[in-house]
Amino acid sequence: MRHCVRIAVGPVQFRIGSDWAGPVAALEHLYAAYPRDDARPADATVRLFAARPWRRWLRPSVHIGGDFVVPGALPLPLSMGLLAAEMAMNLQVALGWRRHLLLHASAVARDGRALIMSGESGSGKSTLAALLGEGDWRLMGDEFTLVDPAGGDAFAFPRAVSLKNEAIAEVAARVDPARLGPLLAGTPKGDIRHLIPRADAVVAMHAPARPALLLFPRFGGAAGIEPMGEGEAFVRLTEASTNYVALGEAGFAALTRLVRETPAFGITYPDSAAGIALVEALWAEAAR
Amino acid sequence: MADRAYRAAPADTLRIEPLGELTAIFDRRSMQTHLVVSPLPEILDAMGADACTPAHIAERLAATFDLGSAEDARPVLAERLCELAAMGLVERA
Numbered sequence: 001m002r003h004c005v006r007i008a009v010g011p012v013q014f015r016i017g018s019d020w021a022g023p024v025a026a027l028e029h030l031y032a033a034y035p036r037d038d039a040r041p042a043d044a045t046v047r048l049f050a051a052r053p054w055r056r057w058l059r060p061s062v063h064i065g066g067d068f069v070v071p072g073a074l075p076l077p078l079s080m081g082l083l084a085a086e087m088a089m090n091l092q093v094a095l096g097w098r099r100h101l102l103l104h105a106s107a108v109a110r111d112g113r114a115l116i117m118s119g120e121s122g123s124g125k126s127t128l129a130a131l132l133g134e135g136d137w138r139l140m141g142d143e144f145t146l147v148d149p150a151g152g153d154a155f156a157f158p159r160a161v162s163l164k165n166e167a168i169a170e171v172a173a174r175v176d177p178a179r180l181g182p183l184l185a186g187t188p189k190g191d192i193r194h195l196i197p198r199a200d201a202v203v204a205m206h207a208p209a210r211p212a213l214l215l216f217p218r219f220g221g222a223a224g225i226e227p228m229g230e231g232e233a234f235v236r237l238t239e240a241s242t243n244y245v246a247l248g249e250a251g252f253a254a255l256t257r258l259v260r261e262t263p264a265f266g267i268t269y270p271d272s273a274a275g276i277a278l279v280e281a282l283w284a285e286a287a288r
Numbered sequence: 289m290a291d292r293a294y295r296a297a298p299a300d301t302l303r304i305e306p307l308g309e310l311t312a313i314f315d316r317r318s319m320q321t322h323l324v325v326s327p328l329p330e331i332l333d334a335m336g337a338d339a340c341t342p343a344h345i346a347e348r349l350a351a352t353f354d355l356g357s358a359e360d361a362r363p364v365l366a367e368r369l370c371e372l373a374a375m376g377l378v379e380r381a
Contacts, residue, residue: 231310235323245319249303252314252321256305 001047006038007031010146010157010205011099014089015042019050020060023081030082030160030181030194033202044092048084051075064088068095076187082194083187086162093144093157094242100146100155101247101254104240107140107154107209108132113287114154114209115279116145116262117217118240121189124219127167128275130195134174135276139201140209149250152257153208158201160194168193170272213286214264215279223274225282226266233264291343293381294369296335302377304329315376322375327353331368332377339381342366 001017003024008014009031018024047065050056060078064070066088076084094102105118106129115137117125126142133139140156147154160181163171168191172180181194214233228236237255238244244251263286269275303314311329313322327349334340334348342365346358355361372378 229309230307231312231323234307234310234312238321248319249314249316252303252305252312256307256312259307 001049005031006036006040006042008035008037008040009089009159010141010155011043012093012097012157013037013040013043014046014092015044016046016048016085016089018048018081018085019056020048020062020078020081022078023048023062023085026082026181027085030196033196033199034205035202044089044096046085046088046092048081048088064091066092068092080184080187082181083184083189083192086159086194089159090143097146097243098246100148101251101258102241102243103145103147103237104143104242105145105237106142107145107156108137109140109154109156109207109209110137110283111287112207112209113212114140114145115213115215115283116154116211117215118237119217122219123217124167124269124272124275125217126161126163127170127272128217128279130161130163130167130171131174131272131276132279133161133198133201134171138204138209139197140205147211147254147258148208149247149254151208152211152254152261154211155208156201156205158197158205160196163193163195165190171195211258211262213283214259214262215282216264216266217275218266218268219275221268221270223270223278224268225278226268228264228266230259230264233259233262291341292366292369293339293341293344294335294373294378295339295381296332296337296372296378297376299337302332304332313377318376320376322377324375328368328372328377331365331372335378342369345369 003018005024045066048062061075062084063075106125107116119125129142142161144157179196184192267278301316305312342362346361
């Protein structure tokens with residue numbers, strides 16, 4: 001393709017091709033500090049392309065392609081090319097990755113132990129992870145957490161954090177503006193702005209962390225903590241995994257081990273400060 | 289119906305992991321995960337490799353559990369066996 005870049009996020013080497021320079025330039029900015037090895041074969045291929053040659057210029061719209069595609073997915077305008085790239089990268093990992101059990105969950109680590117947070121879009125798992133990652137935690141990822149089926153360790157996938165709507169101002173107030181990508185206003189997912197993880201999180205992205213606490217956050221309502229049994233955590237995480245079925249018995253074994261060895265709680269919280277306070281309190285118990 | 293005999297799936301085809309109140313069963317033949325609650329795991333365990341009617345199972349379970357009257361337990365066990373059969377975890381002997 002006309003424009004191409006290779007990016008390594010955690011264990012995944014992406015090869016991203018685009019008909020336009022813009023999305024590739026935006027990715028090169030967000031991932032400038034990530035290790036680069038252009039000779040390494042790609043694990044996942046992403047293509048951002050125009051459906052017809054003239055649509056590169058005339059009302060340019062970005063179609064998503066790659067090893068895996070979602071039939072009938074609507075293209076995005078070129079102004080949202082970075083979002084298209086992010087969606088395409090997520091899709092390739094969600095559908096194609098087999099080396100780890102893939103959880104749709106954010107994660108942060110401290111002292112070699114991981115806190116994993118799983119929840120629907122809007123649960124605040126990304127925002128909590130981003131805010132914790134600005135404190136004395138290592139951000140492992142805001143979207144996917146990888147669990148090694150053999151050893152049970154969690155591995156990071158620290159892509160640029162996708163901040164949405166209210167979370168943008170909350171995080172922007174605390175970080176160097178140079179770590180923020182462009183504001184993508186009015187996307188199908190609302191306003192989006194990417195946050196480049198701290199340099200220490202990128203440097204440590206291959207370091208495993210032992211799962212120590214599983215949280216299922218829910219934003220809104222009074223602060224509350226609900227202990228969760230192994231069975232319910234198992235059911236929720238099978239639903240939060242994009243490759244549980246594909247991994248077969250290896251996925252079953254990894255997930256039963258994870259929920260047995262890791263205390264799990266549902267938490268509700270009215271704002272980020274309350275959410276972080278709950279996380280720290282539960283961590284103090286779990287990490288003993 | 290109540291005296292129909294079933295045989296459990298061979299033990300090496302199932303991986304059974306108790307998870308608190310739920311038990312997760314991975315069937316290596318179908319690659320499916322089944323989530324069941326008591327008394328289904330106990331029934332599978334009591335059946336072993338034998339062809340069992342509800343009466344047989346009631347007898348075996350009574351050694352460990354307080355089933356009350358075996359007469360009352362049999363239709364309940366027959367229903368549970370139907371559920372296990374629907375999941376493919378037991379089949380008609």
